Amino acid sequence: MTKNSQTGGDIWGRNWSDTSYWLDGLTPPNMPETSLPREVDVVIVGSGYTGLNAAIETARGGRSTLVLEAETPGWGCSTRNGGQISTSIKPSLDKLAARHGRDRAVAIRSEGCAALKWIEERIKADGINCDFRRAGRFHAAHTPAAFEELARDSEKLRRDEGIEAHMIPRAEQRGELGTDVYHGGALFPAHSALNPALYQHGLLKTALAAGAQVLGQTPVLAISRSAARHEVTTARGTVLARDVIVATNGYTTALTPWQQRRVIPIGSYVIATEPLAKDLIDRLFPTDRVVSDTCKVVYYYRASPDRTRILFGGRVSATETDTHVSGPRLHADMCRVFPELSAAKISHSWMGTVAYTFDELAHTGTHEGVHYAMGYCGSGVSMASYLGMRMGQKVLGLAEGRTAFDDLPFPTRPFYTGRPWFLPAAVAWYRWRDTRQRQQAAG
Numbered sequence: 001m002t003k004n005s006q007t008g009g010d011i012w013g014r015n016w017s018d019t020s021y022w023l024d025g026l027t028p029p030n031m032p033e034t035s036l037p038r039e040v041d042v043v044i045v046g047s048g049y050t051g052l053n054a055a056i057e058t059a060r061g062g063r064s065t066l067v068l069e070a071e072t073p074g075w076g077c078s079t080r081n082g083g084q085i086s087t088s089i090k091p092s093l094d095k096l097a098a099r100h101g102r103d104r105a106v107a108i109r110s111e112g113c114a115a116l117k118w119i120e121e122r123i124k125a126d127g128i129n130c131d132f133r134r135a136g137r138f139h140a141a142h143t144p145a146a147f148e149e150l151a152r153d154s155e156k157l158r159r160d161e162g163i164e165a166h167m168i169p170r171a172e173q174r175g176e177l178g179t180d181v182y183h184g185g186a187l188f189p190a191h192s193a194l195n196p197a198l199y200q201h202g203l204l205k206t207a208l209a210a211g212a213q214v215l216g217q218t219p220v221l222a223i224s225r226s227a228a229r230h231e232v233t234t235a236r237g238t239v240l241a242r243d244v245i246v247a248t249n250g251y252t253t254a255l256t257p258w259q260q261r262r263v264i265p266i267g268s269y270v271i272a273t274e275p276l277a278k279d280l281i282d283r284l285f286p287t288d289r290v291v292s293d294t295c296k297v298v299y300y301y302r303a304s305p306d307r308t309r310i311l312f313g314g315r316v317s318a319t320e321t322d323t324h325v326s327g328p329r330l331h332a333d334m335c336r337v338f339p340e341l342s343a344a345k346i347s348h349s350w351m352g353t354v355a356y357t358f359d360e361l362a363h364t365g366t367h368e369g370v371h372y373a374m375g376y377c378g379s380g381v382s383m384a385s386y387l388g389m390r391m392g393q394k395v396l397g398l399a400e401g402r403t404a405f406d407d408l409p410f411p412t413r414p415f416y417t418g419r420p421w422f423l424p425a426a427v428a429w430y431r432w433r434d435t436r437q438r439q440q441a442a443g
């Protein structure tokens with residue numbers, strides 16, 4: 001859908017779009033006409049990275065597999081994200097060790113590295129053309145204190161977990177990023193980049209080629225258990241399945257109330273600029289890395305894979321907002337980092353809903369006979385893919401399906417039903433604190 005400029009003066013490109021930049025000019029894979037079967041081995045709810053990677057495993061393992069998607073396949077975050085791949089585990093080793101013991105903590109943290117390594121292997125093995133690159137990440141310090149903390153953390157990561165990380169002092173920052181607003185940062189050479197929608201389309205083709213059936217525009221309305229089967233009620237009728245995998249992440253609803261009480265839906269917002277001069281992109285992103293910063297309400301950005309545009313993302317309002325409103329705010333933040341972009345116009349402004357959890361960990365398991373994997377806390381490109389794949393292996397009864405996340409308690413809070421009433425106040429406070437810290441650091 002395209003819209004004319006409504007707010008923010010002349011920062012909008014003509015006919016800017018409120019859908020993901022990644023979908024521009026992409027033709028969805030050919031989908032065979034499928035009617036709802038009466039019975040299958042496995043039903044998967046959701047057609048993003050979690051659902052499709054699970055489907056590839058179960059279909060290849062010889063199980064009749066049906067993926068049901070409420071909208072068009074890939075409608076959720078998996079075609080809208082920043083395409084940045086990290087090691088995806090937010091809590092530090094020490095924090096996890098305090099909660100779960102040292103061995104479990106090491107095992108959980110290792111899964112982050114395993115997911116990153118595995119996604120590269122899947123993309124190569126299945127010939128998925130999605131601009132995957134070991135680009136490296138520059139994680140920029142918003143204050144000198146944040147730089148010192150990053151330096152301590154990087155040292156620990158190298159020493160305790162063998163994760164490569166180097167500090168880049170402010171004096172050398174321009175070699176990584178064309179700005180002086182940061183106080184240096186950490187470089188993670190293994191972190192990677194891809195085109196998220198091309199990746200989702202590649203997974204969809206791979207799942208179809210493996211024999212999975214994928215039905216769009218088919219919301220699942222109810223899941224109930226009868227004897228050894230699940231009865232899955234959809235807008236097109238009912239299908240029986242031995243196994244059901246719920247892969248709805250930030251779009252989890254009252255269909256699965258137990259999971260809904262455990263994930264916190266949060267909007268994340270992105271803009272893309274219109275094409276920019278090559279020498280400008282070369283100056284701003286000389287090493288073509290993905291970038292994030294140490295603000296509590298993080299900004300993440302990068303050049304497009306063809307190095308013609310900048311994609312700039314973050315959370316720019318306390319409450320959920322419209323992409324007409326988030327666009328100008330992100331533009332202003334982008335210009336704060338790169339004043340040279342003040343004349344750059346927005347060609348796309350979009351958002352999607354991620355799922356946070358109360359312990360900042362992803363969760364996977366089986367509740368009342370229904371399998372699930374979700375709660376990637378905004379870092380799901382590799383982790384959703386990996387846990388989806390492992391869930392598929394579990395359904396096949398394979399020992400390698402086990403992960404360090406299995407059987408972790410999946411916390412909720414009293415009276416929480418899936419509507420994060422506490423979020424606006426928390427985001428407002430953290431954004432205010434980030435801004436204050438930045439201003440103090442700038443003197």
Ligand SMILES: Cc1cc2nc3c(=O)[nH]c(=O)nc-3n(C[C@H](O)[C@H](O)[C@H](O)COP(=O)(O)OP(=O)(O)OC[C@H]3O[C@@H](n4cnc5c(N)ncnc54)[C@H](O)[C@@H]3O)c2cc1C
Pocket residue numbers: 045046047048049050051068069070071074075076077078079080081082083084085086218219220221247248249250251252253255267268269270300313351352353354374376377378379380381382384
């Ligand atoms: C703006 C943005 C930027 C991001 N940037 C990054 C990044 O740079 N790096 C990173 O690692 N992660 C990032 N993420 C997070 C990442 O995209 C997600 O973690 C990941 O895509 C989750 O995949 P998924 O398959 O679990 O869920 P999704 O891709 O969201 O798919 C869930 C699907 O379930 C469907 N569904 C829900 N209910 C039903 C129902 N009842 N019946 C049928 N279907 C249903 C929905 O329609 C949806 O299509 C970002 C997310 C957003 C929104």
